[in-house]
Every structure is written in C-alpha cells, then in structure tokens.
Amino acid sequence: MTTLDEEDRREYYRIEDRIALQISPLSAAEALEADVLQDDSPLFNLLSELHLSDFESQHLLRQLSEKDRTLAAFLRAQNKRLDLLSAVVAQTLIGEVGEPQPVVISEGGIEFAQATPIAPGTRVAVKMVLMPRAHGLLLRGKITHCDPRPQGGFELGSEFTDMTDTQRQLLARYILQRQQQQRRQQLEQNDPAS
DSSP states (O other), X not given: OOOHHHHHHTTSOOXXXXXXXXXXXXXXXXXXXXXXXXXXXXXXXHHHHHHHHHHHHHHHHHHHHHHOHHHHHHHHHHHHHHHHHHHHHHHHHHHHHOSOEEEEEOSSXXXXXXXXXXXXXXXXXXXXXXXXXXXXEEEEEEEEEEEEOTTSSEEEEEEEESOOHHHHHHHHHHHHHHXXXXXXXXXXXXXXXX
C-alpha cells in the first residue's frame, strides 16, 4: 500500500542526474520566513537571478521573433554570450557548492546521499547548480526521509516547499531537457549503426 507522500512524490517525472548540491538546515526563523531565500554568496545569487530573468524573458523573445527576425537573432546571440559568462561563474561556484554528485531529482524534490544525517521534518535550504548549463537555484525543502546506507553515510530525500512559479518552471524545463538528452544518448548507444 502506498502512502499519500509516495503518491505525491510520484506525481512528477524523476531523473537521475549529477548536480552540484549543498543542503543546509534552516534556523527556526528562516524556516518561517515567506521571502525567497538569499545565499551568502553574491556570485550564486547573481547566477540564480540571471537564469530566472532569462527564463522570464523567453516569451518576449518569441513574440519579438515574429515581428523582427534580425533583432531577435541579435538578442539570441546576446543570450548565448550571457550563457557563456554564467558558465564561467558556475565553474567558480562549483568550488563553493561542491563537485557534482549523483541525485534523483523531480519538480517535487530531490534524493541524494551525504555523510551526515538530517532528521525527517527538518526544514533545509537546497542550493544546487544544475549542469551543464549551470543554472543556480536556491530552494526551500523539508527532509522526508533519512536512511542509513550499507556502504556508509545516509540516503536523504527532500521535498521542495514554497517554490515560485518561475523556479518550478525552470526546474521542470531543466528536467525535460535532461530527460531528452539522456534518451538521445541511450538511443545512440543502442544504435548498431553508430
């Protein structure tokens, strides 16, 4: 029999991936705040805001493409330049956040391994750099489970809480793109003509 939590977790498509991840328990005051979390790292906040604003402006670029193709092409080239700059910033941040590690991620939450336990129910800050485009996201979460692993350490799960629509859409788009990329790679590996 599945519990309601298991049903909710299955509501979103999940992928296995490698991302730079840092989980930090929130203080009681931080857990109750309704504001969007801010990180101590100005670079991480800059990267996060850069990708959120890029995502929010995509519909404007599509509308502009219909009216002025030359201007739209120029703006796409500028976006590419910004993506390259954000990749440089992200490489700097990986040293702060940590090397990419295996995770299972969905719009609803993330499962990961770490050396120290965190009690279920604990409110946490989930800081991640999604590879390879280096999207920086800082989300609130709540630990749903913490199980010992036979090889040492703990397997933890966290559901995301209090996400903005933009954060949710950015994460959903990332998961969809990674899913498509993984399927293409799998097809190429299974294709005898390759």
